[in-house]
Amino acid sequence: MSWAIAAIVVAMFVHTLFSTTTRFGQNGTQPRFEWHLIFQYLFNRVFVFGAFITIILTAAAMIVGVALGIGLASMRLSKFGVFRVSAALYVWFFRGTPVWTQLVFWGNLAYLYPTISVGFPFMHSFESWSMNSFETNFFLVAIIALGLNEGAYMAEIVRGGILVVDHGQVEAASSLGMGRALAFRRIILPQAMRSIIPPTGNETISMLKTTALVAPVLGAVSILGIKTGDLNEAALNIYSSNYHTIPVLMVAALWYLFLTSILSVAQYFIERHYGRGFVTTSHKRVRRSLRATIQEVPR
Amino acid sequence: MSAPHLVEARQVHKHFGRLEVLKGINLTVERGEVTCLLGPSGSGKSTFLRCINHLEKIDGGELLVDGQHVGYQRKGNKLYELSDARISRHRAEIGMVFQRFNLFPHLTVLENITLAPTKVLNQGSSVVVARALALLDRVGLADKAGSYPSQLSGGQQQRVAIARALCMEPKLLLFDEPTSALDPELVGDVLDVMKSLANDGMTMIVVTHEIGFAREVADTAYFMDHGVIVESGKPQDVLVNPRTDRLREFLGQVL
Numbered sequence: 001m002s003w004a005i006a007a008i009v010v011a012m013f014v015h016t017l018f019s020t021t022t023r024f025g026q027n028g029t030q031p032r033f034e035w036h037l038i039f040q041y042l043f044n045r046v047f048v049f050g051a052f053i054t055i056i057l058t059a060a061a062m063i064v065g066v067a068l069g070i071g072l073a074s075m076r077l078s079k080f081g082v083f084r085v086s087a088a089l090y091v092w093f094f095r096g097t098p099v100w101t102q103l104v105f106w107g108n109l110a111y112l113y114p115t116i117s118v119g120f121p122f123m124h125s126f127e128s129w130s131m132n133s134f135e136t137n138f139f140l141v142a143i144i145a146l147g148l149n150e151g152a153y154m155a156e157i158v159r160g161g162i163l164v165v166d167h168g169q170v171e172a173a174s175s176l177g178m179g180r181a182l183a184f185r186r187i188i189l190p191q192a193m194r195s196i197i198p199p200t201g202n203e204t205i206s207m208l209k210t211t212a213l214v215a216p217v218l219g220a221v222s223i224l225g226i227k228t229g230d231l232n233e234a235a236l237n238i239y240s241s242n243y244h245t246i247p248v249l250m251v252a253a254l255w256y257l258f259l260t261s262i263l264s265v266a267q268y269f270i271e272r273h274y275g276r277g278f279v280t281t282s283h284k285r286v287r288r289s290l291r292a293t294i295q296e297v298p299r
Numbered sequence: 300m301s302a303p304h305l306v307e308a309r310q311v312h313k314h315f316g317r318l319e320v321l322k323g324i325n326l327t328v329e330r331g332e333v334t335c336l337l338g339p340s341g342s343g344k345s346t347f348l349r350c351i352n353h354l355e356k357i358d359g360g361e362l363l364v365d366g367q368h369v370g371y372q373r374k375g376n377k378l379y380e381l382s383d384a385r386i387s388r389h390r391a392e393i394g395m396v397f398q399r400f401n402l403f404p405h406l407t408v409l410e411n412i413t414l415a416p417t418k419v420l421n422q423g424s425s426v427v428v429a430r431a432l433a434l435l436d437r438v439g440l441a442d443k444a445g446s447y448p449s450q451l452s453g454g455q456q457q458r459v460a461i462a463r464a465l466c467m468e469p470k471l472l473l474f475d476e477p478t479s480a481l482d483p484e485l486v487g488d489v490l491d492v493m494k495s496l497a498n499d500g501m502t503m504i505v506v507t508h509e510i511g512f513a514r515e516v517a518d519t520a521y522f523m524d525h526g527v528i529v530e531s532g533k534p535q536d537v538l539v540n541p542r543t544d545r546l547r548e549f550l551g552q553v554l
């Protein structure tokens with residue numbers, strides 16, 4: 001049975017692959033994908049810079065997001081009501097409004113607040129800064145906007161992971177004299193990681209593509225005298241001048257696929273790290289116990 | 300100056316919502332004594348044990364370990380709960396062994412044992428590791444230091460849990476049905492470790508259904524039912540010649 005399904009899947013895959021190069025029913029090649037252009041653009045400088053910017057933005061936004069998520073999740077579980085409520089409000093707001101809107105807001109922060117000052121509300125202020133440099137800082141604005149948004153999603157992922165950890169673990173840690181912070185860091189979080197990593201992998205891959213929203217809001221950025229943006233912006237810049245839309249977008253897609261593949265490999269190793277000591281992490285084992293359960297069902 | 304009794308409970312009350320689980324428990328434990336708590340399911344044994352190291356708060360009465368209120372401070376006539384840090388310091392002096400072991404699955408056996416002494420007591424890691432390995436040897440698991448809990452049998456896991464508690468050098472060890480989750484053939488090893496601890500003068504409070512163990516090892520046995528202590532005394536008396544019908548009935552069920 002599984003062989004037949006495999007054969008059909010392989011056939012469909014090969015057919016699709018051929019359809020991009022050869023047109024069935026006709027002799028000759030499929031000209032509209034323009035594969036020669038794809039190879040020509042693949043390592044174009046604009047794309048290489050674009051990939052670089054996409055990687056930087058994704059990595060930085062995820063670092064901010066994960067750190068914020070862990071902080072917010074521990075606030076949600078705090079014994080102080082103020083912390084619980086503020087963390088819940090944060091998640092409610094940043095998850096409930098579009099990331100695009102948030103980007104536009106941060107992009108216009110310098111317009112909304114030309115100076116930022118520190119002091120007592122409605123009274124004396126000690127120090128104030130001009131926001132001019134913030135307005136022009138593409139990376140800073142993008143990382144703040146994407147990171148703060150991601151923090152809200154990560155908070156829920158981390159909270160979910162923590163709830164899965166057996167309560168007996170907290171009790172054992174407490175009975176050994178560990179305080180809340182130590183128990184959280186050394187006992188709860190490492191075990192929660194097992195269920196936090198897979199959705200975080202999803203978030204990272206999704207962030208890879210969300211970075212495409214940055215350039216349309218904040219404009220392009222100059223690196224080594226070349227005006228560029230993230231991968232998507234790079235594609236847009238190229239095809240809007242020469243109309244090679246499909247091949248250029250295919251190049252961007254290949255780059256995204258490449259980056260995603262690297263992330264998947266990284267995820268595999270991180271999962272293996274946090275899965276140590278747990279037998280149920282192994283997919284083989286899960287399959288075996290599923291099979292055993294199914295066989296127990298009377299026919 | 301040390302307190303007259305290591306553990307002293309006076310009229311300890313505890314309720315969960317409207318359910319009154321402990322209805323005035325009085326109990327004293329002397330240094331070096333083994334105390335067994337027996338009783339039917341739901342009688343409040345675990346709850347009482349958990350009150351001793353403040354995993355549960357008490358609603359009335361007093362509970363002192365070595366002359367100190369665990370988790371509380373007395374001001375005038377009232378008890379005030381201490382800060383987390385100070386509660387933790389009290390708990391670090393009281394070891395606890397759980398029915399379901401509660402080893403840390405992401406840490407090796409050795410890491411399970413050494414984490415708290417190094418991070419809570421701030422002892423140097425070479426001293427702690429040496430002590431941990433000696434304890435592992437003592438519970439018969441010298442070769443398992445690098446294993447993960449999931450690679451051990453239940454009986455082995457429980458012996459690691461005992462070593463983990465001992466490595467904190469506690470003045471009191473609490474056991475909550477340490478052998479109830481074990482296959483019958485693994486119970487003996489764990490009980491043997493507990494007996495050897497008793498012989499070495501460790502003060503222990505043991506909730507158990509192992510009447511044989513209680514009779515052989517305990518200095519004092521308490522029989523609890525519905526949140527009160529029904530009978531107490533030397534196990535040779537209490538468990539051999541029960542005075543109440545409730546204890547007689549209970550012994551008939553477990554033996």
Ligand SMILES: Nc1ncnc2c1ncn2[C@@H]1O[C@H](COP(=O)(O)OP(=O)(O)OP(=O)(O)O)[C@@H](O)[C@H]1O
Nearest residue numbers: 315316318320338339340341342343344345346347
């Ligand atoms: N956290 C809790 N919330 C509400 N009720 C609880 C809680 N913990 C225990 N109880 C109730 O308190 C009563 C005493 O429970 P406890 O666990 O102390 O009994 P036990 O003597 O240890 O029983 P067993 O032999 O089954 O372990 C039970 O009726 C139980 O349902």
Ligand SMILES: [Mg+2]
Nearest residue numbers: 344345346475
């Ligand atoms: Mg119990």
